[in-house]
Amino acid sequence: MQYLTEATEIRAQIAKFSLAKTLWLDTEIADWSTYYPRLSLIQVLADPTNLTSDSAYILDVLDKPDLAAYFINQIMVNPKIEKVFHNASFDLKYLGGQLAQNVTCTLKIAKKITREVLQVSNLQLKTLAGELCHFSHVDKQEQASDWGKRPLTQKQLQYAAMDTVYLAAVHRRLLEIYNPDAVSNIFNMISNDSKQSTEKSENSSLNVTKVRVAFECPRLFYLMQHFGGNTLFLPRDTAIGIGNIFHQLANDFVRLATLEPRFKELFKPPATQLQVEEIASSMQQLFYEIKFSSYLEQAKKDKIQPQTLLQLWHSLQGLIRRFAELLVINRHFCNAETVIANTFVSEKGKLEHYFNLADGTQQRVAGEFDCLVFNFEKKRLCVVEFKTYQPADPSAQLAQVALYSYMLWQKKKVAVDSAVYCVLPEFKEYHYSWEQLENTVHQLIPYKLQQMQQWLTWEPLLPNSPPTTTQPHLCEICPQQQKCQSYFVEESKEESFNKQEEQVSDTTTNHQQSVNADAIGEELVTTLQSFNIGVDYHGAAVAPSFIRVKLKPHLGVKVSSLLKLSADLQVQLGLANPPLISPQAGYVSVDLPRLDRQVAKFEEYVQHQFLPSTAPVKIALGVNLEGQLVEADLSDPNTCHFLVGGTTGSGKSEFLRSLLLSLLVRHSTAYLKIALVDPKRVTFPEFEQIPWLYSPIVKESDRAIELMDELVAEMESRYQRFEKAGCADLNGYNQPSRQPLPRIVCIFDEYADFMAEKEIRTALEQSIKRLGAKARAAGIHLIIATQRPEAKVVTPLIRSNLPGRVALRTASEADSKIILGGTQTAAASLLGKGDLLYPIGSNLSRLQSLFATTIQLPSV
Numbered sequence: 001m002q003y004l005t006e007a008t009e010i011r012a013q014i015a016k017f018s019l020a021k022t023l024w025l026d027t028e029i030a031d032w033s034t035y036y037p038r039l040s041l042i043q044v045l046a047d048p049t050n051l052t053s054d055s056a057y058i059l060d061v062l063d064k065p066d067l068a069a070y071f072i073n074q075i076m077v078n079p080k081i082e083k084v085f086h087n088a089s090f091d092l093k094y095l096g097g098q099l100a101q102n103v104t105c106t107l108k109i110a111k112k113i114t115r116e117v118l119q120v121s122n123l124q125l126k127t128l129a130g131e132l133c134h135f136s137h138v139d140k141q142e143q144a145s146d147w148g149k150r151p152l153t154q155k156q157l158q159y160a161a162m163d164t165v166y167l168a169a170v171h172r173r174l175l176e177i178y179n180p181d182a183v184s185n186i187f188n189m190i191s192n193d194s195k196q197s198t199e200k201s202e203n204s205s206l207n208v209t210k211v212r213v214a215f216e217c218p219r220l221f222y223l224m225q226h227f228g229g230n231t232l233f234l235p236r237d238t239a240i241g242i243g244n245i246f247h248q249l250a251n252d253f254v255r256l257a258t259l260e261p262r263f264k265e266l267f268k269p270p271a272t273q274l275q276v277e278e279i280a281s282s283m284q285q286l287f288y289e290i291k292f293s294s295y296l297e298q299a300k301k302d303k304i305q306p307q308t309l310l311q312l313w314h315s316l317q318g319l320i321r322r323f324a325e326l327l328v329i330n331r332h333f334c335n336a337e338t339v340i341a342n343t344f345v346s347e348k349g350k351l352e353h354y355f356n357l358a359d360g361t362q363q364r365v366a367g368e369f370d371c372l373v374f375n376f377e378k379k380r381l382c383v384v385e386f387k388t389y390q391p392a393d394p395s396a397q398l399a400q401v402a403l404y405s406y407m408l409w410q411k412k413k414v415a416v417d418s419a420v421y422c423v424l425p426e427f428k429e430y431h432y433s434w435e436q437l438e439n440t441v442h443q444l445i446p447y448k449l450q451q452m453q454q455w456l457t458w459e460p461l462l463p464n465s466p467p468t469t470t471q472p473h474l475c476e477i478c479p480q481q482q483k484c485q486s487y488f489v490e491e492s493k494e495e496s497f498n499k500q501e502e503q504v505s506d507t508t509t510n511h512q513q514s515v516n517a518d519a520i521g522e523e524l525v526t527t528l529q530s531f532n533i534g535v536d537y538h539g540a541a542v543a544p545s546f547i548r549v550k551l552k553p554h555l556g557v558k559v560s561s562l563l564k565l566s567a568d569l570q571v572q573l574g575l576a577n578p579p580l581i582s583p584q585a586g587y588v589s590v591d592l593p594r595l596d597r598q599v600a601k602f603e604e605y606v607q608h609q610f611l612p613s614t615a616p617v618k619i620a621l622g623v624n625l626e627g628q629l630v631e632a633d634l635s636d637p638n639t640c641h642f643l644v645g646g647t648t649g650s651g652k653s654e655f656l657r658s659l660l661l662s663l664l665v666r667h668s669t670a671y672l673k674i675a676l677v678d679p680k681r682v683t684f685p686e687f688e689q690i691p692w693l694y695s696p697i698v699k700e701s702d703r704a705i706e707l708m709d710e711l712v713a714e715m716e717s718r719y720q721r722f723e724k725a726g727c728a729d730l731n732g733y734n735q736p737s738r739q740p741l742p743r744i745v746c747i748f749d750e751y752a753d754f755m756a757e758k759e760i761r762t763a764l765e766q767s768i769k770r771l772g773a774k775a776r777a778a779g780i781h782l783i784i785a786t787q788r789p790e791a792k793v794v795t796p797l798i799r800s801n802l803p804g805r806v807a808l809r810t811a812s813e814a815d816s817k818i819i820l821g822g823t824q825t826a827a828a829s830l831l832g833k834g835d836l837l838y839p840i841g842s843n844l845s846r847l848q849s850l851f852a853t854t855i856q857l858p859s860v
Contacts, residue, residue, distance in 0.1 A: 001053045001161035003152075005060045008348065010067050012411045013057060018074045020046045022082040024171065026163040027091045030062060030148030039068055039094040040147040043160050048168035053161035062148065072096040074413070084171050086125040106167065109174045117177070129166035133173050138166070206452065208367030208403045211445070214452050215396035215627075217469035219484050222455050230479035233392040242312055243388045246423065247370065249312065250319055250386055252291050254344050254371060257323075262286055267327065267336040274331055280324035284317055292316070311424060315388060318427030326373060333376035345372040345381065351407040355446050363449045369404045375417075380434070382417040383408055388424050390539075392474055397430065398626050402437040403445065409434070436628070447607045460487070472596065473516050473542065517542050521549045524590060527572050533561055538587050541625045544598040544848040545835050546580075548625060550587045559583050562590075566829070580829045582844070591846065593831055600834075602658050602852040605629045608665045613734055617672065617743050619783075620662035621806065621838055622655075622847030630838065630847055631662075632804060634745070635731070639804040640776035645789035645819035645827070646808025651834035651849055653683045655808060656747055656785055658850040660684070663745060664692055664857060675711065675746040677704055679753040686855040694744055701754050708767035711746060711780055715771065718778040730779035743779040751786045752793040765797055772801025789818045807837045808849075820844070 004010045017023060028041040040062045047055040061067045075081060076096035085091045088105035092098075110123045120131045130138045139159050147156075213231045214221040224231045257263045266282050267274065292313065299309055323343075331339050352366040371384040383404045391397040401418035408416045415434035422428045455466040465488055469475065478484060517540035525537050534554035541548045553559060563581050570578040573592070580591040600623040618631040619642075632639035646652035663672060673694040678684045681699055688697060698704050718730070718741060727733045734740040755761045771782055784802060786793060789810065799818070807819040807827035816827035820839060827837055834849035 001056045001058055001157060003058045003060065003157055007064065007067060008411060010059050010061070011070060011413070013059070014067075014071055014074050015410055015413065017044060017046060017057075018078060018081070020081055022046075022084065023075065024048060024084045024164045024168045025091065025095075026085065026160070026167060027094055028145075028147040028160055029094065030146070037094075038062060038148060041160055042068075042071060042095070043164045045164035045168055048172065053158060053165055056161035056164050058157060058160055060152075062150070068094070070413070072099065076100040078102075084167060086167055086170070104171070106171050106174055109171075109178055113174065113178055125163065125166055125170060128170045128173075133166070133169040135166060135169070205364045205366060206449070208365065208400055211365065211403060211448065211452070212396045212400040214448060214455075215399045216393045217474060217478070218451070218455050218466035219468060219488060220478065220480060221452065222458070222466045223480055223483055223487065225456055227483070229483070232389075232479060233474050233477050234389055234479075242308055242315075246312060246315055246388050247386055249292070249295065249316055250370070253287050253316070253320060253323075256287065256290055257283070257340050258344055260286070260290065263340060264336055267331050267339050271328070271331040274328045276321070276325050276328050279328060280317075280321040283324055284320050287316070287320065315423035315427075318423050319386070319421060322421060322427065322429065323373075326375060330374075330376045342376075343373055345374055351404065351411070353407045353410050355449055357446055357450045357453070361453075363446075363453070365403060365407075365449070367404060367407065369408075372408070378417075380415060380417050381408070381412070382419050382431075385418070385420045387420060387422045390422050390425075390428065391420070391430075392477065393627075398432060398437075398628060399445065399448070401432060405432075405434060405437045406445075447604070451604075476516065517547050517549075520547055520592060524549050524569075524573070524592070525551070527569065528562070528565070530572075531565060531568065533557060533565070535562075535588070542594075543591075543625050543846070544594075544600050544623065545831050545833070546591045546593050546846075548846075549590045549592060550584075551590060552587050559588055562588050577831055578829055580826055580846075582826065597831075597833075599851045600848045602661060602850040603856075605850060606662050606665060608856075610668045611666050613671045613740050614731075615666075617663070617667060617745075619659045619745075620850055621659070622834070622836060622849040624845060624847055629850075630845065634743070634781045635776070637776060637803065641772050641782040641802045642784070642804035642806060643789075643794065643799065643802040643819060644783060644785035644806045644808070645787075645794070645810060645815060646785075646836070647787055647811040647815070649832045650808035650810070650830070651832060651836075652785060652787065652808050653749070654834060654851055655806070655836065655849040656683055656749060656783070657855070658852050659783070660687065660747060661852050661855065661857075662850070664690065667743075669742070671740060671742050673742045673744045675707060675744060677707065677746070677748040679704075679750050683749045684747075686857075690857060694746075701757075701760050704748075704754055705760065705763045705767075707746070708764060708771070711744065711775070712767055712770050714744070715775050715778045715780050718780075719774075722778075729777035741779060743781065745781045745783065747783045747785070749785050751784050752788040752790070755793050765795065769797055769801050789815045791818060794818050805839050808832070809835065 002013075004013060024045040026043040027039060028043070030038040030040040040060075042059040042061055044057045044059065045055060046057075059067070059071070061071070072095055076083065077099050079101040082102050082104055083100065084104045084106065086106045088103050088107070092100055092103065106125075106128075107123060110118065110128065115121075115123055118128075118132060120127055126138050126140050129135045139155075139162070145156050145159070209231070210221060210224065213224060216233055220231055223229065263283065263286060266279055296309065327339055327343055330343050334342050349368040349370065349372075350366070351369065352364060354362045354364050357363055369383045370386045373382050373384060374380070375382060383401065385401055385404065397420055401420055405416045405418045417434050418432045418437055420430040422430070458465050475481065518537075521537045521540045525535055528535055528551075534557055535551040536554070538550040538552050540550065551562070553562065563583075566578040566581055569575070569590070573579075575593055577593045579593070580589075582589050582591075602620075605623060606620055606629070617634045619634065621630050621632055624630050632642070634640055644652065644655065646655070660674065660676075663674070669691045672692055674687075674690070674692045675694040675698070676684050676687060677698040679699055679701075684697060687693075695707060695710075698707050718733075721741075722728065722733055725733055725738070730741060730743065751764075754764055768782065768784070771780060775781065782802065784798070791814075799821070805819055805821070807816060807824075807830075809830035809832045810816045810819065810827040813825035813828045816825045817823060819827060820837065824837075824844065826844065830836065834851060836847050836849055838845045838847055
């Protein structure tokens with residue numbers, strides 16, 4: 001049996017139990033005959049095929065009401081899990097009472113069959129186990145044990161574990177007599193599930209570091225897996241050889257701060273009087289005296305270079321200052337005695353999780369994070385990763401911390417933010433909220449793990465080798481550059497030949513070119529200096545179609561002086577398109593077009609997997625600067641309907657096709673219907689016969705009016721159903737007890753083609769007005785697209801009822817203003833081919849839309 005006493009172990013095991021279809025349960029109660037009984041043990045069996053106690057779990061929850069509550073929330077109220085007890089009325093007093101769902105009581109089944117038919121002396125579990133199921137040596141003596149005393153004896157634990165084994169055997173035997181079909185449905189299914197689970201776990205284990213490397217460069221991941229070697233993409237002038245030492249000293253600081261009383265003394269004054277700089281300085285001094293000075297003495301004996309020691313100390317100072325900021329914040333919510341212990345969460349850094357992949361297998365991923373802290377102001381846990389260098393690829397960094405955050409969520413079932421503390425050459429913090437990370441893990445990580453498995457099966461001289469990095473500038477700092485060039489040389493030659501033959505170098509990766517973003521950024525700074533504009537370079541991010549250079553103007557330099565230099569920079573830098581210059585929080589961004597423009601392939605970002613009816617219906621909009629897929633939830637009032645504008649060559653048709661495909665590959669025909677309007681007959685030819693269609697694709701104006709009238713009628717009909725059912729919206733109506741109503745998404749391409757005649761224009765406007773105002777709650781959504789977002793086409797009435805906006809390249813600044821609103825003219829400066837702007841709140845996010853090279857529809 002597995003006897004679990006630690007809270008983290010128990011929570012992790014409960015999370016695994018929440019995936020089961022049937023559980024056999026029992027409890028042991030301390031002081032049960034008094035006025036104050038206490039839940040002592042919860043015994044769980046998930047595998048009834050084992051007739052010994054090996055498969056039983058004992059959860060020690062004595063005086064741990066939070067763990068009991070967690071078990072109730074995860075298991076007892078979950079209607080998808082059948083919970084089997086012998087005398088359920090007794091156990092449910094301590095496990096949720098009337099809140100518990102899908103509970104089976106074997107005592108009730110035995111009473112229905114009757115003792116006479118069963119031919120047993122009584123209906124107690126131990127009697128049924130011995131007389132009905134023929135177990136020998138059934139122990140009844142430990143029933144009167146003191147379950148409130150610790151430690152428990154081995155005999156007590158064996159007794160508690162065997163109760164679930166007896167229960168499963170009795171349950172099966174009773175069903176064989178009372179309902180034979182149920183035996184096959186429950187027990188055989190569990191046996192098959194157990195077998196499949198074993199088969200699904202055959203993939204070799206991966207760790208978080210390997211996943212990060214796979215995001216950075218698939219070929220380096222392949223070489224690491226087969227040959228080992230260095231895998232760090234370190235920017236030039238990065239301090240080498242201090243990573244392990246820094247991590248150890250950082251851990252020493254956290255341990256000392258928690259245990260050493262002098263650290264607590266620093267927080268004795270009232271919270272309002274604490275100054276971050278003073279606290280940080282005092283903490284640095286204490287750590288220097290207690291730990292770092294002794295480390296210096298040993299370092300001198302080991303002849304470690306003074307420059308290395310200085311870098312170490314500077315990095316620790318930055319880290320300690322950041323911790324001081326957090327502790328001062330938390331001091332407003334904790335007293336001086338507890339603030340440090342409550343901030344640094346005592347948690348084992350080692351994590352693991354089994355991800356479900358698209359091919360039906362599971363992939364184990366393990367990792368070890370650096371630190372876990374709690375921010376009382378945000379009421380949020382945050383996992384912290386330390387790095388002694390600035391990451392070369394932000395998207396890979398995001399994937400790494402997202403994995404840590406997700407695996408911690410699996411253990412704790414609470415949202416966990418992530419932060420990366422880059423301590424050299426200066427301290428920088430990259431913070432990611434759980435809301436950002438959740439989408440990354442759910443949407444991208446399982447697909448990436450599937451790719452990694454496929455890459456590892458490749459052998460030299462075969463086609464389809466692991467692809468090169470999508471960040472060509474990494475090749476310049478690759479730790480295995482020569483090995484990679486020699487190992488994949490034949491494949492590289494073949495790729496080069498194919499590119500010349502197909503002449504698609506403008507839409508595929510040019511492996512001979514690389515992007516040195518820092519060099520481009522420094523050149524931009526020099527160019528601006530020639531215009532007497534002083535700025536500091538604050539880094540760059542490489543997107544598929546452009547490079548975003550971040551500049552901090554010197555004091556006295558007006559942002560407006562940079563904004564008007566777009567045309568001058570185009571001439572001076574020899575650019576095909578003028579750069580887009582925008583003020584951001586703390587810097588000015590200058591987006592320079594890439595010469596080796598990339599595409600964001602649909603299949604690399606969207607996983608083919610039907611989601612349950614309760615899953616939100618999201619549309620894929622594009623990939624942001626961090627390489628993260630950005631989606632819009634159609635149930636959100638701000639993104640329930642969309643206006644999409646883009647001129648010829650902007651990539652509007654491909655955007656609509658990938659958006660549509662992102663819906664089809666994740667939602668079955670039972671939960672989604674699509675209405676398509678395609679007057680030019682060129683946007684949706686591959687979708688003519690899809691089973692998701694609400695009606696045949698509309699191509700004529702008369703039928704377009706009819707379709708919109710039908711959608712209005714459907715909306716009104718749904719509201720009548722909702723009223724009768726006593727619910728407010730589609731989510732409330734689509735309960736398991738009812739036949740679900742599918743969401744309807746209407747994609748209306750080239751809306752302007754229907755606006756020439758006044759009668760047609762008026763009819764369509766009125767339908768869009770009614771649907772835009774009321775259809776969201778009914779599960780009907782509009783996506784209206786046009787090449788000509790002119791004022792007479794996209795009227796104020798239309799704009800006011802379509803809250804979501806996507807602007808691809810427009811023909812004029814006036815068109816940009818109509819799509820984005822206000823004075824936003826930036827869409828006129830976009831690069832085309834899927835380069836787009838998407839307003840999120842008051843900010844404009846620049847994305848690269850997905851490109852579906854082939855339309856592969858899932859089988860229904």
